[in-house]
Amino acid sequence: MQDSYLKPEDYAEPRCLLCDEAFGVTPEVKSVPQGRIIEKMNYYMGKNDYAGAERHLLYWLNEAKLGNDLQGELMIRNELVGHFRKTGNRAGAFENAQAALKLVDKLGFKNDKSAGVTYINVATAYNAFGENEKSIEVFSMAQSAFENMKNPDIELLGGLYNNMALTLVALNRFEEAFLYYDKALQSMQKVKNGELECAITYLNMADAYNISLGQEEAESKVFELLDKAYELLNTPDVPKNGYYAFVCEKCAPSFSFYGYFAAANELNQRAKEIYERD
Numbered sequence: 001m002q003d004s005y006l007k008p009e010d011y012a013e014p015r016c017l018l019c020d021e022a023f024g025v026t027p028e029v030k031s032v033p034q035g036r037i038i039e040k041m042n043y044y045m046g047k048n049d050y051a052g053a054e055r056h057l058l059y060w061l062n063e064a065k066l067g068n069d070l071q072g073e074l075m076i077r078n079e080l081v082g083h084f085r086k087t088g089n090r091a092g093a094f095e096n097a098q099a100a101l102k103l104v105d106k107l108g109f110k111n112d113k114s115a116g117v118t119y120i121n122v123a124t125a126y127n128a129f130g131e132n133e134k135s136i137e138v139f140s141m142a143q144s145a146f147e148n149m150k151n152p153d154i155e156l157l158g159g160l161y162n163n164m165a166l167t168l169v170a171l172n173r174f175e176e177a178f179l180y181y182d183k184a185l186q187s188m189q190k191v192k193n194g195e196l197e198c199a200i201t202y203l204n205m206a207d208a209y210n211i212s213l214g215q216e217e218a219e220s221k222v223f224e225l226l227d228k229a230y231e232l233l234n235t236p237d238v239p240k241n242g243y244y245a246f247v248c249e250k251c252a253p254s255f256s257f258y259g260y261f262a263a264a265n266e267l268n269q270r271a272k273e274i275y276e277r278d
Helices: 034-046 050-066 070-087 090-107 113-128 132-147 154-170 174-188 195-213 215-233 242-257 261-277
Strands: none
Touching: 034 050, 034 070, 050 070, 070 090, 070 113, 090 113, 113 132, 113 154, 132 154, 154 174, 154 195, 174 195, 195 215, 195 242, 215 242, 215 261, 242 261
């Protein structure tokens, strides 16, 4: 059960931005509670309270800056990039994207997981607002960061390759896009329950063939990829949880677009049953 009582960030004003440390004094780092910030953020998003989520993040952004907590600020900037992307606030997304990139440099995180996640987040925002040249540049930075790690997160790497391919399709660089879709599949096939991500990739590939070859010439290849995706969505061992429902809803329009109406209806029904059950 969610706590109903107020916490300080719900009512208190952030500390004065003008109250700096004395000249020549290295400010003490006062870390913000990252776990609690994310927990409360999830609470707001669960209620679709975007205004509350924004107030919450901006409050803690000021606290992180006043406390000289660069890592906390980076986490919050990343959350704000995603928040403003979802709410369509281009200026807000780009302002926080640039600040996040500067923090990565300042913290020396070039080949760190935090850098890779930040680059993916920023590149996704650029892509969402049609800045695809900037997007692929930052995605390439993410690729370099992850591929230079000793033990990269394969699931994140697979998602990165898939998003890079989507951006390359938007730039009409289809040959490169298909190479990255293959990389995404190879990565996600190594991940537990990666069937869902592979299904999404197959549907993205179908769209890429349809765009690059035209509907008539691409038809057989598109249908082959749709069949593969539907088979993966029917994998018996994949947990039928909220994420499965989300993927079903995400994939259903693609099946409908290509005339697989029964499959689309079935996927929407599965999602509905899971949401009603949970």
